Amino acid sequence: MAPAQAQEPAPEQAQQARSFYVDCGADAEGDGSEDQPWNNLAQVNAHTFQPGESILLKRGSTCAGQQLFPKGSGTEGQPITVGTYATGAKPKLAGEGKVTDVVRLANQQYWEIRDLEISNKGDTADTRRGVHITRSDSGTGKHYLLSGLDIHDVNGNKAKKDDDASAGVFFEVLGNTTPTKFDDVAIVDNTVRTVDRYGIHFWTRWMERPELGNPNCGSTCGKWTPQTNVVIRGNDVSDIGGDAIVPHHTEGALVEYNTVDGFREREPEHCAAGIWGWNTNDALYQYNEVSGGKSTCDGQGMDVDESNIGTIYQYNYSHDNEGGFILLCNGSGSTTDGNIVRYNVSQNDGGQLFDMVCGKTTNTQIHNNTFYLSKPVDIINNANGSTGANAAFSNNIFHVATSEARYVNADTLDFDSNVFYGEHPPGEPADPHKVTSDPKLAAPGTATSRTDADGYHLEAGSSALANGKVMTSPGKRDYFGNPVQAECVPDRGAHQFSTSCTASGRGDAR
Numbered sequence: 001m002a003p004a005q006a007q008e009p010a011p012e013q014a015q016q017a018r019s020f021y022v023d024c025g026a027d028a029e030g031d032g033s034e035d036q037p038w039n040n041l042a043q044v045n046a047h048t049f050q051p052g053e054s055i056l057l058k059r060g061s062t063c064a065g066q067q068l069f070p071k072g073s074g075t076e077g078q079p080i081t082v083g084t085y086a087t088g089a090k091p092k093l094a095g096e097g098k099v100t101d102v103v104r105l106a107n108q109q110y111w112e113i114r115d116l117e118i119s120n121k122g123d124t125a126d127t128r129r130g131v132h133i134t135r136s137d138s139g140t141g142k143h144y145l146l147s148g149l150d151i152h153d154v155n156g157n158k159a160k161k162d163d164d165a166s167a168g169v170f171f172e173v174l175g176n177t178t179p180t181k182f183d184d185v186a187i188v189d190n191t192v193r194t195v196d197r198y199g200i201h202f203w204t205r206w207m208e209r210p211e212l213g214n215p216n217c218g219s220t221c222g223k224w225t226p227q228t229n230v231v232i233r234g235n236d237v238s239d240i241g242g243d244a245i246v247p248h249h250t251e252g253a254l255v256e257y258n259t260v261d262g263f264r265e266r267e268p269e270h271c272a273a274g275i276w277g278w279n280t281n282d283a284l285y286q287y288n289e290v291s292g293g294k295s296t297c298d299g300q301g302m303d304v305d306e307s308n309i310g311t312i313y314q315y316n317y318s319h320d321n322e323g324g325f326i327l328l329c330n331g332s333g334s335t336t337d338g339n340i341v342r343y344n345v346s347q348n349d350g351g352q353l354f355d356m357v358c359g360k361t362t363n364t365q366i367h368n369n370t371f372y373l374s375k376p377v378d379i380i381n382n383a384n385g386s387t388g389a390n391a392a393f394s395n396n397i398f399h400v401a402t403s404e405a406r407y408v409n410a411d412t413l414d415f416d417s418n419v420f421y422g423e424h425p426p427g428e429p430a431d432p433h434k435v436t437s438d439p440k441l442a443a444p445g446t447a448t449s450r451t452d453a454d455g456y457h458l459e460a461g462s463s464a465l466a467n468g469k470v471m472t473s474p475g476k477r478d479y480f481g482n483p484v485q486a487e488c489v490p491d492r493g494a495h496q497f498s499t500s501c502t503a504s505g506r507g508d509a510r
């Protein structure tokens with residue numbers, strides 16, 4: 001019998017990624033193990049973490065007056081994570097105004113940060129952030145996830161906009177020698193409340209392009225290098241001093257299922273709006289609820305602003321904003337083109353429902369929205385002399401339930417197949433297919449949330465049924481999830497009540 005062969009040694013098992021434990025209430029500094037956790041954030045910050053490693057903060061603990069600024073980067077499939085251990089309330093990182101940024105990353109990538117309570121309130125306002133993530137002259141940084149964070153009470157600089165601003169969450173790109181950007185950013189299921197000046201904010205110095213006539217980066221401008229694959233979803237943002245959610249300088253940003261309640265609460269110098277972007281391509285804003293905008297220095301829930309190309313606002317619920325529903329505001333010498341506002345519901349917005357100021361946009365299509373107006377309002381304030389080439393209104397329902405309303409210079413715009421019901425204020429525009437009889441909304445004025453808006457359903461016998469204008473890009477669904485079929489005559493307003501397709505068969509493609 002042949003002698004038995006020697007057995008090959010087993011391959012070395014992959015070393016399990018290490019977790020480091022932090023309990024700021026522990027008596028001794030410790031070594032970062034669960035039994036002997038680090039007891040201050042300086043120990044965390046002194047360590048360079050490796051791909052796949054974790055920083056776990058003890059639930060129920062508080063790290064006061066300290067900054068979390070860990071070092072290192074993860075890799076694809078092996079991000080570095082910040083999370084929790086034990087049971088109880090989320091760990092508190094209370095900056096107390098003693099640090100500028102409570103959580104900080106710089107020129108790092110592949111990080112996931114979850115389930116922390118973050119605050120930064122000092123005795124007086126100053127430049128402060130909850131989470132501040134930056135890149136400078138370092139190329140593309142990939143994969144950043146912020147989830148389950150409760151960021152609150154950040155009394156930042158109320159008036160400083162754009163770069164070096166104060167915010168709950170701030171992604172900022174600096175430098176001017178190497179094109180730099182963020183890619184794959186997810187800000188998901190967080191709360192941001194009582195923060196000055198921004199709730200969630202993006203900014204870059206790499207902004208120059210022909211479409212932007214007014215770059216705001218001084219002498220350090222770089223060529224257009226937008227942030228990509230940005231998702232802002234499911235966040236609850238409230239009591240914000242200035243703008244609530246602003247994915248500036250992004251391409252293809254997706255902003256959805258967020259709730260904003262209260263913005264421009266403490267902005268002493270600048271105007272502000274709810275959810276919007278500056279210098280963006282192909283931003284999609286959908287399924288958001290925006291309310292509580294203060295003042296008429298803007299104060300709208302939404303905004304198609306300077307150098308917005310291909311922005312879409314759809315399926316959003318805007319209500320009780322003092323400034324109005326949406327701002328249309330391009331900059332002088334800039335291009336804001338090809339934007340769509342469709343299948344949204346607005347209830348009790350005041351101020352200027354549509355405010356056309358600054359430079360003119362081009363090819364803005366506003367169709368199949370439902371507006372219920374019960375507060376004093378300029379339904380359309382065309383202050384920049386826009387015409388139909390700038391903004392076209394089709395298939396909308398304007399239910400005017402106040403005598404304190406008017407249209408300002410609306411007659412130069414393009415109106416086709418809208419419903420004007422209730423009060424008929426001065427300046428109501430002409431419309432070759434205007435309807436003024438009852439659209440039979442089920443219970444207008446009774447919505448309580450984005451998902452409780454059935455009062456804007458059309459009912460049988462509505463004047464808005466199967467008589468709208470066929471749109472080139474109608475979208476796939478209405479506000480309530482009913483399908484919308486291209487090449488079919490739609491209903492007017494945000495509800496597609498008709499269940500069968502009515503072919504247009506008309507030379508004007510209605």
